[in-house]
Amino acid sequence: MATIQNLLEVKDLTKTFPAKEGFGTFKQRVYALNGVSFVMKEGETLGLVGESGSGKSTVGRLILRLLEPDSGQIQFAGKNLLQVPPNEMRSLRKSMQIIFQDPFASLNPKKTIEQILEEPFIIHKIGDKKERKERVATLLQKVGLRQEHRTQYPHEFSGGQRQRIGIARAIALNPKFIIADEPVSALDVSVRAQILNLLQDLQNDLGISFLFISHDMSVVSHFCDRVAVLYLGKIIEMGNRQAIFERPAHPYTEALLSAVPQMYGETKKRRILIKGDISNLREAPGTCVFKNRCPIKEPVCDQEMPELKEITPGHFVACHLRS
Amino acid sequence: MHPLLEVKGLKVGFRFQNETRLAVKGISYQVFPGETLAIVGESGCGKSLSALSILRLLPYPPIEVFEGTIKFKSLDILKMHRDALNQIRGKAISMVFQDPMTSLNPTYTIGNQIEESILRHTTLLKTEARKKAIDLLEQVEIPSAQEKLYAYPHQLSGGMRQRALIAIALSCEPELLIADEPTTALDVLIQAQILELLQKLKDDRSMSILFITHDLGVVSEIAQRVLVMYAGEIVEMGPVQNLFKEPLHPYTKGLINSVPTLKNSTRRKSRLSEIPGQVPALGDSPGGCSFHPRCPEAIDKCKTDAPPLKEYSPGHQARCWLYE
Ligand SMILES: Nc1ncnc2c1ncn2[C@@H]1O[C@H](COP(=O)(O)OP(=O)(O)OP(=O)(O)O)[C@@H](O)[C@H]1O
Ligand SMILES: Nc1ncnc2c1ncn2[C@@H]1O[C@H](COP(=O)(O)OP(=O)(O)OP(=O)(O)O)[C@@H](O)[C@H]1O
Ligand code: SF4
Ligand SMILES: [Mg+2]
Ligand SMILES: [Mg+2]
Numbered sequence: 001m002a003t004i005q006n007l008l009e010v011k012d013l014t015k016t017f018p019a020k021e022g023f024g025t026f027k028q029r030v031y032a033l034n035g036v037s038f039v040m041k042e043g044e045t046l047g048l049v050g051e052s053g054s055g056k057s058t059v060g061r062l063i064l065r066l067l068e069p070d071s072g073q074i075q076f077a078g079k080n081l082l083q084v085p086p087n088e089m090r091s092l093r094k095s096m097q098i099i100f101q102d103p104f105a106s107l108n109p110k111k112t113i114e115q116i117l118e119e120p121f122i123i124h125k126i127g128d129k130k131e132r133k134e135r136v137a138t139l140l141q142k143v144g145l146r147q148e149h150r151t152q153y154p155h156e157f158s159g160g161q162r163q164r165i166g167i168a169r170a171i172a173l174n175p176k177f178i179i180a181d182e183p184v185s186a187l188d189v190s191v192r193a194q195i196l197n198l199l200q201d202l203q204n205d206l207g208i209s210f211l212f213i214s215h216d217m218s219v220v221s222h223f224c225d226r227v228a229v230l231y232l233g234k235i236i237e238m239g240n241r242q243a244i245f246e247r248p249a250h251p252y253t254e255a256l257l258s259a260v261p262q263m264y265g266e267t268k269k270r271r272i273l274i275k276g277d278i279s280n281l282r283e284a285p286g287t288c289v290f291k292n293r294c295p296i297k298e299p300v301c302d303q304e305m306p307e308l309k310e311i312t313p314g315h316f317v318a319c320h321l322r323s
Numbered sequence: 324m325h326p327l328l329e330v331k332g333l334k335v336g337f338r339f340q341n342e343t344r345l346a347v348k349g350i351s352y353q354v355f356p357g358e359t360l361a362i363v364g365e366s367g368c369g370k371s372l373s374a375l376s377i378l379r380l381l382p383y384p385p386i387e388v389f390e391g392t393i394k395f396k397s398l399d400i401l402k403m404h405r406d407a408l409n410q411i412r413g414k415a416i417s418m419v420f421q422d423p424m425t426s427l428n429p430t431y432t433i434g435n436q437i438e439e440s441i442l443r444h445t446t447l448l449k450t451e452a453r454k455k456a457i458d459l460l461e462q463v464e465i466p467s468a469q470e471k472l473y474a475y476p477h478q479l480s481g482g483m484r485q486r487a488l489i490a491i492a493l494s495c496e497p498e499l500l501i502a503d504e505p506t507t508a509l510d511v512l513i514q515a516q517i518l519e520l521l522q523k524l525k526d527d528r529s530m531s532i533l534f535i536t537h538d539l540g541v542v543s544e545i546a547q548r549v550l551v552m553y554a555g556e557i558v559e560m561g562p563v564q565n566l567f568k569e570p571l572h573p574y575t576k577g578l579i580n581s582v583p584t585l586k587n588s589t590r591r592k593s594r595l596s597e598i599p600g601q602v603p604a605l606g607d608s609p610g611g612c613s614f615h616p617r618c619p620e621a622i623d624k625c626k627t628d629a630p631p632l633k634e635y636s637p638g639h640q641a642r643c644w645l646y647e
Contacts, residue, residue: 051510052481158601159366188365189537190598193581197594215510218540222583222595245585259515260585261540264567273519274512276466 005078007177007209008040008063013072015058015233032058034233034289036072037308042176045203045210047224049217049256055233056213060179063211064098065089077176094124097175101182103166107154113140113165114150120172139168143198160191164198171202181213196223217260221245226314229253232289235308239315249317252290288320296321325396326353327499327531328377333391335372335381343389344606347373348555351391354499359525359532361542363578364552365602370535373552374501376401377533378412395499414444417492419485421504426488427476433460433487434472437494444495459490463520482513489520496528503535518545539582543567548638551575554603554613557632561639571641573618574598612644620645 013036019028033055040046048056061067063074065081074081076092084092100106107116117136121127127135140147143164154162163183170178180199184192200223203210214220220227221241228238229252237250248254255272262268274293288294288301300320308316309323317323330352336345347369354360362370375381376388379400393400395416400408420426428436437456441447447455453472460468463486476484485505492500502521506514522545525532534545542549542563549566551559551574559572570576577598600617603609609616615625624644632642 051512160601188602189539189578190365190581191601193583193595193597194599196583197597200594217511218583218585221585222593256511257585259511261511261514261518261538261544263540263579263582263584264543264563266584271515271519273515275464275516 005042006039006075007042007044007077008211009073009075010039010059010063011037011073011075013037013059013062013074014070015055015062015067016070031233033062033069036230036233036235038228038235038238040177040209040211043203043207043209044226045212045224047220047227048211048213048230049215049220049227050230051215054230056215056230057181058233059230060098060181060211060213063179064093064096094173095176097170097173097178099163099166099170099178099180099183101185103162104154104159107162107165109154112151112153113145116154116165117168117172120169124173126173135172139172142171142202143168144194158191159187160194163187163191163195167195167198167202171206171208174206175208177209177211179211179213182215183212184219185214185216192219199223217245217256229256234289234318235316236290236318237316238308243312243315247315249311249315249322250290250319251294251296251322255295288318290319324355326394327356327396328354328533329392329394330373330377331392331394333373333376333393334389335369335376335386336389337385337387339606345389346386346555346605347376349390350552350555350557352550352557352560354531354533356498356531357525357529358548359534359546361534361536361546361549362552363535363537363539363542363549365537367602367605368552369555370537370552371503374418374503374533374535377501378416378418379408380418413440413492413497414495415497416499416501417495417497418501419488419492419503419505421507427484429476432473432475433479437472437487437491440491440494455494456490459494460487462493462524463487463490464516465490482509482516485509485513485517486520489517493524497530499531499533500525501533501535504537505534506541507536507538514541521545539567539579551578554608556613556642557640558614558643559639559641560632561636565636565639569639571635571639571646572614572643573620573645574614575641577617577619612642 013033015033016029016031019030036059048059050056062069114136117139118132121132121135137147140149145164184195187195202208212224224241226240227244228235231252237253248257255274258269258272272295276293286305288306291297291301298321306318306320308318311317311323332349332351333347334345334349335347336343350373364370372386377393381387388401434456437459438452441452441455456472457468460471465471465483465486479487506517521532536542546563548562550557553574559575570579580596581598583595598617611627612625612630615621622644630642630644632640634640635646
């Protein structure tokens, strides 16, 4: 019996870190993630948005097993990632890659572009010398770099070109799934468009699923099929692009969208000003995570934690008053 | 109306192996009382160096002003004596930088730093300065201001630090506030708060703001006039509505079109329009119009001759052969 399988299933992920500064004798824990669940289908792009510190990168690191969760499950291509033996994990790693915000930090400054791009093939013992060279040539071409670039070093490239190198490395082993952690945040406007288009083309051509991490709602609205909004380690709203951008239901999502600076001539949304900051000392909340900043809060919000509920098919919201 | 600030033919750069490399290639503009002028452009186009020149804060060596004048009211800033300059700095003109952490002193409390700025520029007594400091922190909407006086910079969030910096910048009621990407490092909700705050302060005090950013959305929200820089030159300048409704320079058009906006994208995923290529590296600008290698509308003349900056409608200038 064939069921349509999800590529990735994340269930109830929780991750805490010891708080840097604690008061009293308790050892406080920071809940970086608190019961995060979502699924991704093959070829789909899921945007993960939220303010700094909301837990976006932690999600990515847990999926790649660069961190271990306190609790929860991660299924990738039908395998329980948290229990696969190391050798199998190594081969699964081929199909999951990551692109970072600052590719420079992750590119070895002492290696040429060719050496950097050849590396994944060497590690996974793919092809002989000649074949690897050919693969590098194809990669360069796919990401819009020239063959002359082979012999150059990372510092000789602009931010946009470095990001192209990072992308080339990520797609080298034909992954099914790429985590892109703020891939265009460090880039200038004109280059940002180039890189977003490149990612979109690669997705169309290669059918890669993207977990696209960003704090920029406009960028996400261009790139993602579905969007999950993270606030203090919880998904507070999730749905397809249209639902999130045209019918946002959570007061936080509404506020985020209304705060995006609009270019002259665009219809202005009425701005919902939210006071205060996302707080960084947190306890396991038994209440709504957004209550301290919420403009529509009611007494119930201080007493119970709102569940993520489906308000229309595929559109989930965690708010006592809106779901 | 007389301009508050008048920059003329400003060239900024450094010497490199017996030649002069210019990062700012002769820019001229004015800021009028009570207006916000935005400077936009991509990384490395010379925005910060232009702004730093105004207070003679360039990182010298190696960076220095090679040519030009900067007048604040009738005062010639570049020729002024240090002492006179110190009277202006932080008082008539003050500045907020992009990274609040590097411009706050980590070893002093926020309160100390605001009070110090007040005491340096006014005749207020210490107790009065303290009262004023609390008042300022309240104005920039820092909650429980009295307590925050005793906080050290690292104890505040990024948004709070940026507000504290704005409070310091405002402590002497400047006539001109220079803000170099004050919200770039912040989340949109905090950015919205800070922009609102600057807007309000500007209206209450009829202060002028020179606002540097690379975000066209932010420009639209805060500025009355915009100056677009490319590779050290002004390529277009004009009132916000002209610039966004009838952009002249192909670079401005390209910038406007390449920004992903919420509005156009909700129904289906679409490609963004790109400006091909990249900004030329300092010191190897192409001949002719510096934008020609990336320009979709370039004509032959663009490759050989550099176009002048010319006014094409009242207050709206552009540097492009297409309009000659
Ligand atoms: N190694 C760590 N040790 C302690 N705390 C951590 C660690 N990694 C993350 N955190 C904390 O977990 C929370 C979530 O961090 P995370 O990096 O996932 O946020 P983010 O949404 O990616 O933010 P940004 O947009 O700033 O990248 C933050 O409060 C952060 O301080
Ligand atoms: N101390 C320095 N030494 C040498 N070159 C410098 C120095 N400071 C700036 N430059 C160069 O001068 C040019 C203009 O720099 P500037 O900081 O004004 O750019 P910007 O427009 O503010 O960019 P950004 O948006 O990245 O802040 C850049 O090419 C930069 O590399
Ligand atoms: S649950 Fe309550 S506090 Fe939370 S967002 Fe909804 S209304 Fe606001
Ligand atoms: Mg992150
Ligand atoms: Mg700058």
